[in-house]
Amino acid sequence: MNKKLLCLLMFVFSLGLTFTACSSDDDDPVNLTLEKSETSVDQGATVTVKITQGNGDYKVSSASETTATASVSGDVITITGVAAGETTITVTDKDKKTATLKATVVGYAEQIAATYEGTLDIPGMGVSDLPNEIVLSRGDNNNLKLSIETLTIPMGPDASIGVTGIAVKSVPVTKSGDKYTLTETTENIEVKIVGTDDSIPVPVTVKGTLENGKLVLDIKVAEVPFIGDLAVSFEGIKK
Structure with missing residues (x-):
């Protein structure tokens, strides 16, 4: 075998080894990585997270599908918020x-938690457009807490009664489209008449809606001393 042919065969053989080594390197699995390690999503909404590196044929699972569910298409994970709380997606x-x-799933109550300023109407007492604020915050069991710091009720040209301590602590919230609904809820709470020392237990019922930033509430405070049952309506926007 002449020298030129031998050199050619050695060159071809070395190329084969090189290609084999490269092919072996290309087949080595890579670590699976995501664009982020944590995310948040509103209850009833979805969020996507991209897989930045991996070996294909991806599968996802949620540790708590009652909190959030997960699906994957290609290298994009879609997470849907089911109920307020935290879970781990694998x-x-x-x-x-x-x-x-x-x-982390942000519940309906937390989504609308804020101070709302607006006006109160008390039809039974001939009162309308009375400025006031209502505070919505996260309450018990991921429900909504509704608070009125002071409800001042005009009793005449120079007289009024102030009621403090109105706070309904656990109002369930649902959502349909862009409309939040505060489910009618009655709780027995302790209120205080300003100027007196005693707290008085009274039943308070609330219900309402929040849509397009406008909060509309119906509040009934029963058995208020000196007044009786008190029906109050409120309309306002986030402060």
């Missing part, structure tokens, strides 16, 4: 590499 690829994502 992502797996075809080479059994895994990555996790902490998902």
Whole structure:
């Protein structure tokens, strides 16, 4: 075999080894990574998170599907908020590499929690457009807490009664489209008549809606001393 042919064969053989080594390197699995390690999503809404590196054929699971569910298409994970709370989303690829994502679901109550300023009407006492504020905050069991710091009720040209301590602590909230509904709720609470020392237990009922930034409430405070049952309506916007 002449020298030129031998050199050519050695060159071709070395190329084969090089290609084999490169092919072997290309087939090595890579670590599975996501664009972020945690995310938040509103209850009833969705959010997406991208897989930035992995080995394909991805699968996802949620540790608590009553909190959030997850699905994957290509390299995009979609998370849907079901109920307020936290859960862990686990992502797996075809080479059994895994990555996790902490998902926090912001409940309806927390979505609308704020101070709302507006006006009160008390039809039974001939009162309308009385300026006041109502505070919505997260209450018990991821429900809504509704508070009125002071309700001042005009009793005549130079007289009024102030009621403090109106706070309904656990109002369920639902949502349909862009409309939040505060489910009718009655709680027995302790209120105080300004100028007296005693707290008085009274039943308070609330219900209402929040849509396009406008809060509309119906509030009934029963058995108020010196007054009796008190029906109050409120309309306002976020402060």
